[in-house]
Amino acid sequence: MASESGGLTEYIQHHLQHLVPHASKGGFWAVHLDSIAVSLALGVLFCLWFWLKARKATAGVPGKGQAFVEIILEFVDGQVKDVFHGDRRFLGPLALTVFVWVFLMNAMDLLPVDLLPWITEKFGIGHFRAVPTADTSMTFAMSITVFLLIIVYSFKAKGFNGYMHELFTAPFGKHPLLWLPNFLLNLVELVSKPVSLAMRLFGNMYAGELVFMLIAGLFSAGAGFAGWALYGAGIIGYTVWGIFHILIISIQAFIFMVLTIVYISMAHDHH
């Protein structure tokens, strides 16, 4: 039993290794090539797909593909419209990009957990993690970009003076002694946004991936009849968790999008 659990631990640890360049010896620049490759591939897929539909979009009777793209876009646009009362020409596309991209990256979790690593192993690549959103780099990349947009929108909506005034005098008051507490509180509030945004998505996807790996461990957990029984249990468990995970990946993509909209519209609104 000890050796088996050791095998499972090893299996999971192996699967949690990112693909990094050979030359790097860890550290900051040990970039996760797998996250970058998958996220870029999915980003390009999103762009090409929506761009092709957008290019041929007509006001007449839409094809099924166009209608599908329009449904997604109108859904996102509706969410933006509910929260944000301003020019949606930037925030709409931003929300659409966030939603579709995060969804596609989350959806990589639904691929068999060993499939992409098994394929890349044929090409001599030992470690490959298929889900970019289960990588803090990826989720923080998005949430920090959103954070920068929050800052930009705050300056745009309130001006430099207005924003500084808000940072130092809200919520406690205008007294100079309160400037520092005000600023610290606002700083916490500001920083908590990208952190919570990134960690929520990361946590959900990482945990989901881990559960898939644990279930996949059942496939090689025993021998003889017990082994086959566990194999069957693994199939059922994998299917059930996969179906449940469809809900999770959609909800996480949706939450990331909605919070992005909410944060930016909060920055846009005057206090």
Add this chain to the structure above:
Amino acid sequence: MLPNGTLIGEMIAFAILIWFCVQFIWPHITKAIEERQIKIAEGLSAAERAHAELKSADTKVADEIRKARQQASEIIDKAQQQANGILDKARADAIVEINRLKANAQDDIAAMAQQAREQLRERVGALAVQGASKIVQREVDASTHKALLDQLAAEV
């Protein structure tokens, strides 16, 4: 576990994706959607207008049919009246003609009866003279007893 240099590359990628979406995807699709919305709205209003027009045309048609029916019945009434008038007139004419003919015939009959009476009178006069002459066994001079004879004839 902590984010590393991957983050910067992916932030750049994210920014490019957002830019691409803003530039090439969003405007086209929203434009198509808005145009379609206008088209659908126009189509609906056109359908409504056509419906209203159809309704008014229907009432107009019904009106026309009612009018035509009324006219037809008026014409029939008039024709019947005319026919009745012609019949009455013909009947009246016929009665007048009959009366006229009857009067003519009565006149003729009266004239013929008069004539016959005259002739009869003359014959009776002659017979009376003959008879008288036979009775008196002698020639009655017609000319001498003419006044008598005429008186006799007038009495017959």
